[in-house]
Amino acid sequence: MTDESIDVSPRRRPVQARSRERVNTILQHAAGIFHEQGVDSTSMSAIARQSGMSLASLYRYFPNKAAIVNAIAERHVEKMEQALRVKLPQLSLSDAVDVLIDLFYDFYRTEPAYSAIWSGVEAMPELRQLDLRELYSNARDLDARLQEEYPDLPADRRWTASLLLPRSAGTILRLAATLPDEQGVLLVQEMKTMARAYLDNLVAQDK
Incomplete structure (x- = not known):
């Protein structure tokens, strides 16, 4: 799964309603297995079995597990x-x-x-591209908001902050999601406090 040349494109793009339904079924069941067993421990045979189809039928829609992972990740993004x-x-x-x-934590x-x-x-590697796409999309939204509310903030510092906040939040929230609810909520609250303090300090330095 680390080969840069791995094909992650679906074998066929669903056009008819029945084909779209089958693809949705595959992705839904694959997501459930990934959640329970992890990506590495999941086989194409297990996905086919859980989806109620033969392995040959599954391969008609997706060439490999990486393509299924990529399709689910694209939907997430x-x-x-x-x-x-x-x-x-x-x-x-x-x-x-x-x-x-909050949105990332709930997700x-x-x-x-x-x-x-x-x-x-x-x-x-193919997921890293999607990860960067999501990061830069979030960063652009935050950068636009910072520019709107703090027009005197230097562009380089503004963009750095816009990259830092989503990336650091994502790392901490992945940890929070693995903890018991009470601990996870406390960690999320602390993340919010850190983010606000960072923004306050960022703005104060340029006044």
């Missing part, structure tokens, strides 16, 4: 980007950071396979 673009523009900067952290806790897939992002 699209869903998160949509949620952020709906909520962030309506909020102040500090509230937007809180919402960003890690409630979306099947999200944590399992993204925790192993370094093992798959």
Whole structure:
């Protein structure tokens, strides 16, 4: 799975409703197995069996497990980007950071396979590309908000902060999602406190 040349494109793009339904079934069951067993421990045979189809049928839709992982990850990214673009523009900067952290935490806790897939992002070059796409998308949104509220903040410091906050939050929230609920919530609260303090310090230094 670390080979840069691995094909992660579906073998066939679902056009008919029945084909789309089968792809959705595959991805839904694969996500469930990834969540329970981890990506590395899951075989194509297990995905086919859980999806109620033969292994040959599964291979008609996806050439390998990496392609299934990539398809699920793409859906995660699209869903998160949509949620952020709906909520962030309506909020102040500090509230937007809180919402960003809450959304990621909820996603890690409630979306099947999200944590399992993204925790192993370094093992798959194709996932690293998606990871960077998500990071830069979030960073651009935060950068635009910082520029709007603090126009005198130097562009290089603004962009650095916009990269740092989503990346550090993602790392901490992956940990929080593995903890008991009470501990996880406390860790999320501390992450919010750190983020606010960092932003306050960033702005204060340039006044």
